[in-house]
Amino acid sequence: MRKQMEGDNQRRRALARQARERGRRASETGASLSASKQLTHLDQGKRAGPPPAGRHKPDSTRGGPAPPPAARPPAATPRSRPERGPGGAPGATGLGYRELVDDVGRRAGVDFRTAKVAAEATxxxxxxxxxxxSRERLLESVPVKLHDVVPIDGIERHHDLPGxxxxxxxxxxxxxxxxxRQAEATLAALADRDGDLVASLRVPDGLRDLLGPAAGG
Known part of the structure; x- marks a missing residue:
């Protein structure tokens, strides 16, 4: 047995020497014991089955395929807000406060402060x-600054013109x-900006002279 092993070793050395002379590696001829071990190691390194999971799964930073991007939830659609008039009430008409008071002042021939007080009183x-x-319709339509302050002693109701x-x-x-004169200017300015509003008000007959021919119908 020992002589056989020595003979095998001599044979391997001879084959290795011949391989070196031919410019090839000894492992390619099977003369090296490490050749079979290398092939076995490569075979064991191959892994069958699904791709690895956890920290060993493919990563785009390690050369593997990048995971698909996460789906984003649909953006919320903004809800529309109801339009508000100058007084802040929904559905109020767009009577501008300053424009209205300026018009009253121009018609009555007074400054802005005087026209403001006159419009509020009217x-x-x-x-x-x-x-x-009719009262609710009027107050919802005109700028709130014209009726947000009520005199301390209140307001008296009058259906006749002198009162x-x-x-x-x-x-x-x-x-x-x-x-x-200032009340007529105020009502004329209101009718000029919203004739339908003034026409819809059930103004007492005794006060219709203040509305003028167009607004009085």
Missing amino acids: VLALAWALDQA FVGEVARISGRTPEQAR
């Missing part, structure tokens, strides 16, 4: 002279003549 006195439905003009004069601190 709107308040008219609102109290109307029935409830109405006197109430406007009392609230605004003007003479009856000035109060009538």
Whole structure:
């Protein structure tokens, strides 16, 4: 047995020497014991079955395929808000406060401050002279700054022209003549901007002279 092993070793050395002379590696001829071990190691390194999971799964940073991007939830659609008028009430008409007061001042020939007080006094006195439905329609349509402050001593209801003009004069601190002219200017400015509003108000017959021919119908 020992002689056979020595013979085998001599044979391997001879084959290895011949391989070196031919410029080939000894492992390619099977003369090296490590050749079979290398092939066995490569075979064992091959893995069958599904791709590895966990920290060994393919990663784009390690040369593997990148995972698909996560789906994003659909963006929420913004809800539309109801349009609001100058007074902040839904459905109010777009009567601009400054534009309206400027128009009253131009028609009455007074400055902005005087026109503001006159418009406020006229709107308040008219609102109290109307029935409830017309009053609510008027106050929802005009700028809230024209009726957000009520006199401490309240407002008296008048359906006749002298009483109405006197109430406007009392609230605004003007003479009856000035109060009538400024009330007419206020109602004319309202009718010019929203004729349908003024026409829809059930104004008492005694006050229709303040509306003028167009607004009075």
